[in-house]
Amino acid sequence: MTCEHEEPAVVQAGRGYRFSASFVPDLLAVIDIVLLLAAGVIAYAIYVPYHASLLEYYVFCTGFVAGTTVLMLSRSGMYELVAIMRPVAKSDLVIVSVVSAFLFFLTIAFSLKVSGLYSRVWIYTFAALATVLLLVGRIGVAQVLRRLAERRVIGRNLVVLGTGREAERFLDTFKLKSPYFTDIVGVFEPRCSAGARAGRPAPEGEAAEPARLGSHAVLGDAEALLDYARSHRVDDIIIAMPLTSDGPLQTVIEQLKELPVNVYICSQLMDYQLRFHPALGYPRELPLFEVVQRPISGWSALLKTLEDYVIATLLLILLAPLLLLIAIVIRIDSPGPVFFMQRRLGFNNKEFKIYKFRSMHHREVPERVVQQARKDDPRITRVGRFIRRTSLDELPQLFNVLNGTMSLVGPRPHALSHNEEYGQRIRGYFARHKVKPGITGWAQINNLRGETESLSKMEARVEYDIYYAENWSLLFDLRILLVTLFVVLFQKTAY
Known part of the structure; x- marks a missing residue:
């Protein structure tokens, strides 16, 4: 019996892009603040005559109530998906939050002896209107989210990698809890032979019946999962296998580290009272x-x-004259195209074409194995030597950034032949593809730019690339971009 490789209809849900529901709580908080501020402004416009000297008091009250209400809602768990999708059942917590915010404000106003400055009709109207707007807004948001989920615009695609009782228990728990906006789009078993147990031998001349875990067909082993995750949209992978199998479990986790997904473990430890880190959108009951x-x-x-x-x-707007000048000089200097395009591996091992200014003599037949440029490389043209030394040959990659295949900052993409070579020699090499490749990167500003003449140098570059992916921040990116300017001016490793 072999493992099933044909994809059933349910698996097609894994194709395409779906927006993550992780944005929903923050967006709803913004909507709540806007509605609360609108309630205060509307009530003021209707019931309070304009007085410049009193306006700041009403502004303070409106802002205080809005901020306090959202804080109370957050503390009450009203920004969790379960509460967001059940607005009517949780309406009492909305009312309690609004009333509590107004009581806090009135306590402060009374203590400061400024309560007499506020119109009681305005306060009552503000409170009532705020409550109504919040309830109606949340009901509307829940309806919109349901429509978006039905059209598969938002959601999470989940894959289960497991075996035996552990996998079956997780699938049963998942079916019972039915997390919002989450679909199981594939089930895999660590070993093909393990999956074969669940299937029945087929009569002679008939197709083999696929292995199954519960109601799900097993699509293959761990290797098949890696291929599936690179060709389908997968957000989370759940490992449901015995923790006693340290060797296989550790091997599987190391393999999955190369994928741009969240990986979770679920096993027999679900029977113990432990604190777990749930994925957003999953109920806390899922361990x-x-x-x-x-x-x-x-x-x-x-x-x-x-x-x-x-x-x-x-940058493209500012550098347009320089780009045009370089293109003209390249055409004058040597025959051949202005741009050099080459296939590279990018995010999640997806191939793309990288753009550069041509810096070498044009060849009709491209090299099968790409050789890294070396010092005094005879293939480099006169203009090419200058633009490589100043990194001006990299500027066309700004178009890669705009078409979404690259980022300004990230691991530098290597030639396909180099990926094949180093992927076999360096453990975890492809983990650098968990983020988009960049024009510059953390490794490049740490003296790891240019030719990698030794395996240890490439290993160091991979370590820097993975560190960047796991520690990204906007300030980190801006720091790399700023330092890149100085590295380009004083570099000695580019030729």
Whole structure:
């Protein structure tokens, strides 16, 4: 009996992009603040005659009530997905939060002897209108989220890698809890032979029946999971196998570290009273240990995307005359195209074409094995030597940033032949592809730019790349970009 490799209909849900529900709580908090401020302004416009001397008091009250109400809602768990999707059932907590915020304010106002400055009709209207707007707003948000989930615009795609009773228990628990916006799009077993146990031998001449875990067809082993996660949208991988199998479990985790996903462990420890780190959107009843976290996700991913598009656009506008001049000089200096394009591996091992100014003599037949440029390399043209030394040949990669295949900062993409070579020689090499490749990177500003003439130098570069992916911040990116300017001016390793 072999493992099943054909994808059933349910697995097709894993294809395409779905926005993560992790944005929902923060967006709802912003909506709540806007509604609360609007309630205060509307009540003021209707019931309070304008007095410049009193305006600041009403502004303070409105801001205080809005901030305190949102804080109370947060402390009450009203920004968890379970509460967001059940607005009517949780309406009492909305009312309690609004009333508590007003009571806090009135206590402060009475203590400061300024309560007489406020219109009682305005306060009552503000409180009632705030409550109504919050309840209606939350009901509307829940309806919109349901529509988006039905159309598969938002959600999380989950894959289970497990075997035996542990996997079956997790699948049963998942079915019982039914987390919002989360779909199991694939089930895999660590070994093909393990999956074969669940299937039945087929009569002669008929197709073999696929192995199954519960109601799910087993799509393959751990290696098949790696291929699946690179060709489908996968947000989380749940490992449900005995923790006693240290060797296989450790091997599986090391393999999954190369993927840009969250990895969790779920096993027989669910019977113990331990504190777990749940993935957003999962109810706390699902016992999950987080062992691998997807880098640069959620709001961080949005912030980095804005950074890339804004800065890349500005640089292209400012550098347009320089780009045109370089293109003209290259055409005059030697025959051949202005741009050099080469296939590279990018985010999640997806191939893309990288753009550079051509710095070497053009060859009709490209090299099968790409050789790194060396000092006094005869393939480099006169203009090429200058633009390589000043890194001007990298400027066309700003177009890669705008088409989404690269970032301003990230691990430098290597030639395909180098990936094949070092992927076999360096453990965890492909973990550097958990984020988009960059024009510059943490390794490049730490004297690891240019030719990697030794294995140890490439290992060091990989370590720096992985460190960057796991410790990203906007300030970290800006620091790398700033230091890159000085490295380019005084570098000695580029040729």
